[in-house]
Amino acid sequence: xxxxxxxxxxxxxxxxxxxxxxxxxxxxxxxxxxxxxxxxxxxxxxxxxxxxxxxxxxxxxxxxxxxxxxxxxxxxxxxxxxxxxxxxxxxxxxxxxxxxxxxxxxxxxxxxxxxxxx
Amino acid sequence: xxxxxxxxxxxxxxxxxxxxxxxxxxxxxxxxxxxxxxxxxxxxxxxxxxxxxxxxxxxxxxxxxxxxxxxxxxxxxxxxxxxxxxxxxxxxxxxxxxxxxxxxxxxxxx
Numbered sequence: 762x763x764x765x766x767x768x769x770x771x772x773x774x775x776x777x778x779x780x781x782x783x784x785x786x787x788x789x790x791x792x793x794x795x796x797x798x799x800x801x802x803x804x805x806x807x808x809x810x811x812x813x814x815x816x817x818x819x820x821x822x823x824x825x826x827x828x829x830x831x832x833x834x835x836x837x838x839x840x841x842x843x844x845x846x847x848x849x850x851x852x853x854x855x856x857x858x859x860x861x862x863x864x865x866x867x868x869x870x871x872x873x874x875x876x877x878x879x
Numbered sequence: 880x881x882x883x884x885x886x887x888x889x890x891x892x893x894x895x896x897x898x899x900x901x902x903x904x905x906x907x908x909x910x911x912x913x914x915x916x917x918x919x920x921x922x923x924x925x926x927x928x929x930x931x932x933x934x935x936x937x938x939x940x941x942x943x944x945x946x947x948x949x950x951x952x953x954x955x956x957x958x959x960x961x962x963x964x965x966x967x968x969x970x971x972x973x974x975x976x977x978x979x980x981x982x983x984x985x986x987x988x989x
Contacts, residue, residue: 794976803967803981804922819976853921867912868969868977870921 763788763858767871774844774878781840782874784854789834791857794868795827798851807852810837844878851875883970885980892987898955900983902968909971911944911951916982917964925953925966958987 764787774780784793795807807827808816816829830838841848852874857866884903892898902911910929914922926935928944928951935942941954951968965982972978 801984804969804979806976809976867924867927868914868922869924873921 763790763856763869765854765856765869765871767854767874769874770872771875772877774876776845776878778844779840779842780844780876781838782852782854784837784839784871786835786856791834793831793837794855794857795829795837795839796853796855796870798853798873800850804853807839841876844876846878849876849878883968883978883980885968885983887983888981889984890986892958892985894960894987894989895957898958898962898985900953900966900968900985902951902953902970902980904949904970904972904978906972907948909948911948911968911970912977913942913951913953914967914969914979915964916967920964922967955985958985960987960989963987 766785768783772780793810796804797807798804806819807822808818808829810816810829810831812831812834818824826842828840828842837854839852854871855868858869882905886901890898910927912927913925915925916922926937926942928935928942931948932946933944939956943952945951953966955962963986965984967982968980969977
């Protein structure tokens with residue numbers, strides 16, 4: 762298992778500003794994932810962050826808008842830049858924890874950051 | 880693109896009634912996972928199914944993976960108020976990231 766500390770848990774921000782969300786894991790993990798969950802919606806993957814390389818972004822998400830840092834194997838940040846009300850959402854970090862076999866691993870999630878942009 | 884469809888979007892039941900949510904993929908999945916998200920909480924892993932036709936049980940919850948590995952279901956027997964939340968299926972296709980369905984939100988009245 763993995764314990765993930767994510768902060769802030771919530772924030773209210775002004776249009777045009779930026780917010781950096783931090784995610785700390787209690788063990789070393791290869792990949793960390795950042796998801797967005799809009800109200801009443803499913804989880805959409807923003808990007809995958811590997812330590813020592815640039816993050817890989819999914820279609821519809823760009824580095825200028827969502828820069829990601831991954832300085833070591835236990836920590837990552839996601840910045841939501843130049844925010845608009847459309848960015849109001851819950852942002853979740855997650856990590857894979859495997860069984861050591863060939864099947865895909867399960868995800869553990871942080872508690873999420875609820876962002877409201879005015 | 881790859882899609883994972885999940886129905887129904889919402890379901891309300893009386894305590895003690897059964898509940899089922901269904902998940903369908905447009906492509907064959909290498910495996911499927913189920914998560915539960917309580918109101919105000921974050922998704923929590925429930926189970927993973929890998930084999931064609933696989934059936935797994937966790938107390939009152941029964942999970943099935945279709946023979947073609949394109950569909951799955953979660954069935955809850957005799958729901959309780961503690962079952963409330965949103966249930967997500969999520970599927971892996973080879974070489975892709977986990978794709979989440981839109982979820983089924985279950986409410987239970989006593």
